[in-house]
Amino acid sequence: xxxxxxxxxxxxxxxxxxxxxxxxxxxxxxxxxxxxxxxxxxxxxxxxxxxxxxxxxxxxxxxxxxxxxxxxxxxxxxxxxxxxxxxxxxxxxxxxxxxxxxxxxxxxxxxxxxxxxxxxxxxxxxxxxxxxxxxxxxxxxxxxxxxxxxxxxxxxxxxxxxxxxxxxxxxxxxxxxxxxxxxxxxxxxxxxxxxxxxxxxxxxxxxxxxxxxxxxxxxxxxxxxxxxxxxxxxxxxxxxxxxxxxxxxxxxxxxxxxxxxxxxxxxxxxxxxxxxxxxxxxxxxxxxxxxxxxxxxxxxxxxxxxxxxxxxxxxxxxxxxxxxxxxxxxxxxxxxxxxxxxxxxxxxxxxxxxxxxxxxxxxxxxxxxxxxxxxxxxxxxxxxxxxxxxxxxxxxxxx
Amino acid sequence: xxxxxxxxxxxxxxxxxxxxxxxxxxxxxxxxxxxxxxxxxxxxxxxxxxxxxxxxxxxxxxxxxxxxxxxxxxxxxxxxxxxxxxxxxxxxxxxxxxxxxxxxxxxxxxxxxxxxxxxxxxxxxxxxxxxxxxxxxxxxxxxxxxxxxxxxxxxxxxxxxxxxxxxxxxxxxxxxxxxxxxxxxxxxxxxxxxxxxxxxxxxxxxxxxxxxxxxxxxxxxxxxxxxxxxxxxxxxxxxxxxxxxxxxxxxxxxxxxxxxxxxxxxxxxxxxxxxxxxxxxxxxxxxxxxxxxxxxxxxxxxxxxxxxxxxxxxxxxxxxxxxxxxxxxxxxxxxxxxxxxxxxxxxxxxxxxxxxxxxxxxxxxxxxxxxxxxxxxxxxxxxxxxxxxxxxxxxxxxx
Numbered sequence: 001x002x003x004x005x006x007x008x009x010x011x012x013x014x015x016x017x018x019x020x021x022x023x024x025x026x027x028x029x030x031x032x033x034x035x036x037x038x039x040x041x042x043x044x045x046x047x048x049x050x051x052x053x054x055x056x057x058x059x060x061x062x063x064x065x066x067x068x069x070x071x072x073x074x075x076x077x078x079x080x081x082x083x084x085x086x087x088x089x090x091x092x093x094x095x096x097x098x099x100x101x102x103x104x105x106x107x108x109x110x111x112x113x114x115x116x117x118x119x120x121x122x123x124x125x126x127x128x129x130x131x132x133x134x135x136x137x138x139x140x141x142x143x144x145x146x147x148x149x150x151x152x153x154x155x156x157x158x159x160x161x162x163x164x165x166x167x168x169x170x171x172x173x174x175x176x177x178x179x180x181x182x183x184x185x186x187x188x189x190x191x192x193x194x195x196x197x198x199x200x201x202x203x204x205x206x207x208x209x210x211x212x213x214x215x216x217x218x219x220x221x222x223x224x225x226x227x228x229x230x231x232x233x234x235x236x237x238x239x240x241x242x243x244x245x246x247x248x249x250x251x252x253x254x255x256x257x258x259x260x261x262x263x264x265x266x267x268x269x270x271x272x273x274x275x276x277x278x279x280x281x282x283x284x285x286x287x288x289x290x291x292x293x294x295x296x297x298x299x300x301x302x303x304x305x306x307x308x309x310x311x312x313x314x315x316x317x318x319x320x321x322x323x324x325x326x327x328x329x330x331x332x333x334x335x336x337x338x339x340x341x342x343x344x345x346x347x348x349x350x351x352x353x354x355x356x357x358x359x360x361x362x363x364x365x366x367x368x369x370x371x372x373x374x375x376x377x378x379x380x381x382x383x384x385x386x387x388x389x390x391x392x393x394x395x396x397x398x399x
Numbered sequence: 400x401x402x403x404x405x406x407x408x409x410x411x412x413x414x415x416x417x418x419x420x421x422x423x424x425x426x427x428x429x430x431x432x433x434x435x436x437x438x439x440x441x442x443x444x445x446x447x448x449x450x451x452x453x454x455x456x457x458x459x460x461x462x463x464x465x466x467x468x469x470x471x472x473x474x475x476x477x478x479x480x481x482x483x484x485x486x487x488x489x490x491x492x493x494x495x496x497x498x499x500x501x502x503x504x505x506x507x508x509x510x511x512x513x514x515x516x517x518x519x520x521x522x523x524x525x526x527x528x529x530x531x532x533x534x535x536x537x538x539x540x541x542x543x544x545x546x547x548x549x550x551x552x553x554x555x556x557x558x559x560x561x562x563x564x565x566x567x568x569x570x571x572x573x574x575x576x577x578x579x580x581x582x583x584x585x586x587x588x589x590x591x592x593x594x595x596x597x598x599x600x601x602x603x604x605x606x607x608x609x610x611x612x613x614x615x616x617x618x619x620x621x622x623x624x625x626x627x628x629x630x631x632x633x634x635x636x637x638x639x640x641x642x643x644x645x646x647x648x649x650x651x652x653x654x655x656x657x658x659x660x661x662x663x664x665x666x667x668x669x670x671x672x673x674x675x676x677x678x679x680x681x682x683x684x685x686x687x688x689x690x691x692x693x694x695x696x697x698x699x700x701x702x703x704x705x706x707x708x709x710x711x712x713x714x715x716x717x718x719x720x721x722x723x724x725x726x727x728x729x730x731x732x733x734x735x736x737x738x739x740x741x742x743x744x745x746x747x748x749x750x751x752x753x754x755x756x757x758x759x760x761x762x763x764x765x766x767x768x769x770x771x772x773x774x775x776x777x778x779x780x781x782x783x784x785x786x787x788x789x790x791x792x793x794x795x796x797x798x
Contacts, residue, residue: 001599003628003652006567011508011658040460048463052451061439064447064641097496097665104664109410130664168405200400229402242463244670253402259410265503265529266496271643273672 031381032349036178036239036324037372039300042293043242047280055275067271069095072278076286077235077249085224086233086251094257095269099208099236099248103127106169106204106232107134108263109256116160116167118201120148122327122356122365124178127171127206136168138358145318147184148172150191157199169202169232174222176209176323179356179367183321189222196230202256206234209323211290214298216321229253237277239324240290246270247277294322297371300378301326304370307382312389324371327353334392335363343388348381430780431748435577435638435723436771438699441692442641446679454674466670468494471677475685476634476648484623485632485650493656494668498607498635498647502526505568505603505631506533507662508655515559515566517600519547521726521755521764523577526570526605535567537757544717546583547571549590556598568601568631573621575608575722578755578766582720588621595629601655605633608722610689613697615720628652636676638723639689645669646676693721696770699777700725703769706781711788723770726752733791734762742787747780 004012055063062070073095078088096102103126111117113135119128121140128138139156142149153170160167170192174184184192196203205222223233232252237245247269250260280286304326305319314331330336336352343350353365368385370378403411454462461469472494477487495501502525510516512534518527520539527537538555541548552569559566569591573583583591595602604621622632631651636644646668649659679685703725704718713730729735735751742749752764767784769777 003599003601003655005565005599006509006601007658008508008511011661035465037464040464043455043459043463045455045459049448049452049455053448056442056444056448060442060444062643064442064643065436065439066434066637066642097669101665109407110405112407166404200402200404202402202405238465242671243465244461244463246665246669246671256402259406262410266500266645270496270645270669270672272641272645273669 028347030344030347030349031373031377031384033368033370033373033378033381033385034349034351035372036369038239038243039296039372039374041374042296044280044289047285048242048276051276051280055272055279059275063272063275065271068268070271070274070278072282073247073274076278076281077251080235081223081233081251084218085220088251089254091254092251092257094250094260094264095274096248096250096264097246097269098238098243099206099234099250100126101246101264102234102248102250102260103130103206105260105263107131107136109259110168110202111136116165118153118156118167118170119358120172120177120180121358122179122353122362123171123358124173124206125355125358128358131171132358139167140358143177143180143182145182147174147177147182147188148192150188150195153192154195157195157201161199166199167201169204170196171204171206173206173208174210175207175219176212176320176325178209178323179325179351179353179365180318180327181320181323181325182318183219186219189219190225193222193225193231196226197228201230203231204234205231208234208236208239210235211240212294212297212324213322214294214301214320223251232256240286240293241277241280245273245277247273297322297324300370300373300375303375304368304378304382307379308368311382311386315389324369326368326370328366328368330364330366331389331393334389336366337363339366339388339392342392343385346384346388346391348384348388350385427746429743429746429748430772430776430783432767432769432772432777432780432784433748433750434771435768437638437642438695438771438773440773441695443679443688446684447641447675450675450679454671454678458674462671462674464670466667468667469670469673469677471681472646472673475677475680476650479634480622480632480650483617484619487650488653491650491653491656493649493659493663494673495647495649495663496645496668497637497642498605498633498649499525500645500663501633501647501649501659502529502605504659504662506530506535508658509567509601510535515564517552517555517566517569518757519571519576519579520757521578521752521761522570522757523572523605524754524757527757530570531757538566539757542576542579542581544581546573546576546581546587547591549587549594552591553594556594556600560598565598566600568603569595570603570605572605572607573609574606574618575611575719575724577608577722578724578750578752578764579717579726580719580722580724581717581726582618585618588618589624592621592624592629595625596627600629602630603633604630607633607635607638609634610639611693611696611723612721613693613700613719622650631655639685639692640676640679644672644676646672696721696723699769699772699774702774703767703777703781706778707767710781710785714788723768725767725769727765727767729763729765730788730792733788735765736762738765738787738791741791742784745783745787745790747783747787749784 111134236248351367353362510533516535635647750766752761
């Protein structure tokens with residue numbers, strides 16, 4: 001008798017890990033531009049210690065015993081939504097262990113095997129992976145300089161309707177998109193909200209990067225434009241405070257929030273951490289911190305952009321107005337999956353564009369995160385990348 | 400078109416909340432003996448602040464960026480398992496958001512609708528609820544002064560086998576059982592491990608209270624007795640440090656741990672909190688803290704026991720050797736569900752025994768937590784309970 005006989009059907013089919021093992025390198029570790037990590041220099045180290053002292057002095061039992069999420073955190077999220085033009089009630093907000101938990105809960109409420117889900121192409125594969133695991137059929141919609149191509153969305157919705165198919169949701173990252181760095185225009189936001197209502201499709205608006213705007217005016221989220229309850233807005237404190245705290249949230253129709261909560265089987269998210277985040281953020285401190293982050297990340301983005309223009313003039317990109325990433329179109333003929341191991345040998349890790357598509361396309365692109373490394377290391381990393389690209393471009397001996 | 404049309408079948412059937420809304424009371428809030436909360440006087444407040452300062456000084460990026468669970472926490476859990484006689488490897492341990500998350504993940508790996516799960520009667524309904532939601536058929540096995548009745552287990556396994564039914568797992572709380580307070584004897588532990596191997600049934604050994612032993616020698620966990628990989632051991636830092644940190648763990652066969660991990664969709668548990676727990680616990684500090692907790696909770700248990708003997712001599716109970724709970728058999732004729740609202744009116748909240756059975760039995764019992772309240776309030780609460788019982792016992796006027 002085997003233990004394995006006891007597994008559910010779902011547990012038998014294991015998905016491979018999202019990221020394979022890192023390739024081996026000799027000597028010093030590579031400079032990594034592959035992942036959207038925060039810059040540790042920007043973590044408010046001493047303030048978090050002070051904040052811990054203050055919450056344990058004033059809310060010892062609420063923070064350390066069995067307790068609900070800090071009410072002040074829900075209030076903070078509601079206030080921030082209000083400033084974005086979104087009116088909310090307490091029971092329309094779910095606090096979770098990072099927005100990744102929201103994305104993990106979503107399929108339980110919405111996806112039966114075979115259901116259709118619309119995503120951007122390219123997109124954040126950490127999300128797609130959750131939808132695929134639940135058995136969703138993914139349809140990728142193109143993205144251009146102004147974000148998701150809404151006419152492609154309209155055409156796809158109509159074509160699906162003719163086949164009597166109603167997609168469960170559209171997953172979109174409207175602001176400083178991961179990986180493309182582009183922002184969905186206001187007109188397109190309005191059009192998406194109209195299409196969602198017309199076709200009865202939920203819009204999952206993952207706005208993880210929205211607060212990290214370096215220039216230009218903020219745009220209203222689709223949750224603010226929507227009048228009929230077809231938008232689930234997903235946010236996180238990972239990019240604006242610290243990923244390691246694991247605090248994200250969703251705002252949406254009460255009934256949907258209640259159902260997401262129902263599948264959050266371990267109960268309310270950490271009382272301790274939610275009190276910590278709420279107290280740190282109080283009295284405008286979070287907004288001031290975000291201002292500092294934006295100034296700092298804007299410089300790093302400019303550093304990377306300049307280095308790319310200088311070192312890699314044949315590669316092209318749209319310089320983003322915020323966020324963590326530059327989406328680089330490689331010089332003609334350079335394949336991302338061929339480049340990645342060569343780059344690693346030259347001491348720089350990059351994310352091949354193929355990791356951002358559901359269908360294996362993306363060979364012409366790589367994603368570069370400017371968020372983590374200090375400016376001088378970004379410059380070194382881009383020099384190394386440039387060398388690696390030249391190596392890949394060089395015709396094979398005797399070829 | 401309705402949003403609700405998009406829900407999965409599972410999301411349509413909402414379970415009612417585990418605990419209904421608290422009954423309204425006038426004036427001051429009742430003294431509650433209903434829930435297994437920690438005593439906030441025992442939270443190491445200042446040390447947790449110091450520990451936060453130390454981890455952010457030495458492990459800023461590991462604790463606050465995207466990162467795995469603190470390796471030191473996995474090592475700590477492995478060392479504690481080793482002292483219990485359980486040898487473990489890193490990939491046999493899963494750290495989660497409380498043991499409740501482990502109990503929530505379990506059904507995804509093991510339960511298909513209609514599967515059989517064996518539980519103790521009475522048991523912890525927070526766990527049962529997770530199994531039921533996944534569609535498990537629950538079979539309750541009796542508990543006596545020495546824990547789960549293993550002959551009832553053997554008979555049940557044999558009867559199921561004759562019907563060609565193989566239960567997915569046995570869920571048991573072997574030490575200072577919730578709610579009965581009793582501890583499974585060594586002989587019975589050995590017998591359960593033998594039966595598990597003979598019938599191919601996983602034993603889920605939820606030992607949340609094991610470290611809170613007031614007297615007597617520790618018994619080996621079933622995970623230490625098991626030679627064939629049929630035990631999943633589940634533990635938590637909630638009772639020995641602070642529930643609000645949300646840190647629990649499971650140890651078991653590598654393949655099973657990998658599958659539980661696969662369904663932990665939000666990824667690794669909080670880097671920040673896992674570093675905090677590991678650093679606090681270092682250099683024997685956790686074990687010293689546990690010694691302090693045991694001394695303190697032992698006094699509260701004795702206080703409640705004495706008060707019960709004095710105030711309610713017609714009620715009977717087995718004084719536990721550890722844990723959080725006394726399981727009180729009510730005087731003849733007193734029904735727990737009738738008593739609960741009367742007790743609340745008299746300013747004491749208790750958990751009716753019916754909340755600890757899957758089949759509505761348990762009217763003869765109530766669960767009393769001595770863990771949370773200070774000693775003098777425990778005495779007041781038991782006096783109030785005694786009054787409430789007398790009111791329920793009093794023949795109705797004209798009856």
